[in-house]
Amino acid sequence: MGFGKVGSEVARRAKGLGMQVIAHDPYAPADRGRAIGVELVPFDQAISTADFISLHMPLTPATEKVFNDDTFEKMKKGARIVNVARGGVIDEDALLRALDSGKVAQAALDVFAEEPPPRDSRLVQHERVTVTPHLGASTKEAQEGVAIEIAEAVVGALKGELAATAVNAPMVPPEVLSKLAPYAVLAEKLGRLAVQLVAGGSGIKSAKVVYKSARDPDDLDTRLLRAMITKGIIEPISDSFINLVNADFTAKKKGLRISEERVAVDAPPELPDLSIQDHSASTRAWEEIGQLIAVPGY
Numbered sequence: 001m002g003f004g005k006v007g008s009e010v011a012r013r014a015k016g017l018g019m020q021v022i023a024h025d026p027y028a029p030a031d032r033g034r035a036i037g038v039e040l041v042p043f044d045q046a047i048s049t050a051d052f053i054s055l056h057m058p059l060t061p062a063t064e065k066v067f068n069d070d071t072f073e074k075m076k077k078g079a080r081i082v083n084v085a086r087g088g089v090i091d092e093d094a095l096l097r098a099l100d101s102g103k104v105a106q107a108a109l110d111v112f113a114e115e116p117p118p119r120d121s122r123l124v125q126h127e128r129v130t131v132t133p134h135l136g137a138s139t140k141e142a143q144e145g146v147a148i149e150i151a152e153a154v155v156g157a158l159k160g161e162l163a164a165t166a167v168n169a170p171m172v173p174p175e176v177l178s179k180l181a182p183y184a185v186l187a188e189k190l191g192r193l194a195v196q197l198v199a200g201g202s203g204i205k206s207a208k209v210v211y212k213s214a215r216d217p218d219d220l221d222t223r224l225l226r227a228m229i230t231k232g233i234i235e236p237i238s239d240s241f242i243n244l245v246n247a248d249f250t251a252k253k254k255g256l257r258i259s260e261e262r263v264a265v266d267a268p269p270e271l272p273d274l275s276i277q278d279h280s281a282s283t284r285a286w287e288e289i290g291q292l293i294a295v296p297g298y
Ligand SMILES: NC(=O)c1ccc[n+]([C@@H]2O[C@H](COP(=O)([O-])OP(=O)(O)OC[C@H]3O[C@@H](n4cnc5c(N)ncnc54)[C@H](O)[C@@H]3O)[C@@H](O)[C@H]2O)c1
Pocket: 001, 002, 003, 004, 005, 006, 007, 024, 025, 026, 027, 028, 056, 057, 058, 059, 060, 062, 063, 084, 085, 086, 110, 111, 134, 135, 136, 137
């Protein structure tokens, strides 16, 4: 519940353990789920089908005590719940009732409505509750790790490298980023080449990008490549600076329409082949103007 930075990392690890993972997050884009192979589902479906429910949403008026008697009632008998988000998202009295009745088999809690929880807290003392003291970020190791990560991210961003941790850009998981990085450079070049090949220099108004990949089309996260192609098409003919944050917005503002087609291929390459097609004004058909093909080892 809550498919942001922490929730999506938990999902990736759970998938690594062989679990089937679904997520509920009213604001998460479908692409984010697709990138990790997680289905985004409505709240009721998530709570009524899950064996383990892990909470990663912020505490807001909409999430306050969202886990209450009604919610626990809708869960599977014997479900287990983990709360490492904020104490207030669970009605603690309702959780106690659900634990006592056996509806909830176990709870693991790092956060509480009142912190630290009172010594005589029944939740803390409950035999089927595991508690930790909400200090993950306060250890020497975590503070060092955060400092190093921030420094590396800032240096990388200043050098123009692709950032996996930008808060205002679509998140691309590190392993996807490392696979796509060489393609990102090529995608930008293909965009630039397309501008030169199309008569009139600034003539591209709509482009179609075809991705051929052995990945299931639903698992192919194309935001990064789309941004780089947009960058390649727009930057040479304007003074706009395009990045992952503003690519879609700038394309729209400039009247550039980029449509995408995902084609599944049976055999490797695992990485996508890209081709850019321009919508020809004269023939009214899509005409291929460039293609990228993966060459293993290069
Ligand atoms: N226990 C700890 O030490 C610890 C450490 C880090 C973060 N946290 C907490 O964990 C939570 C998640 O942190 P994050 O860094 O992943 O934040 P995030 O902002 O990256 O993700 C939060 C996600 O929750 C989603 N969300 C908002 N309203 C929702 C709703 N009604 N239902 C479901 N999802 C909803 C948002 O769309 C977002 O994707 C926060 O509450 C944060 O304070 C706790």
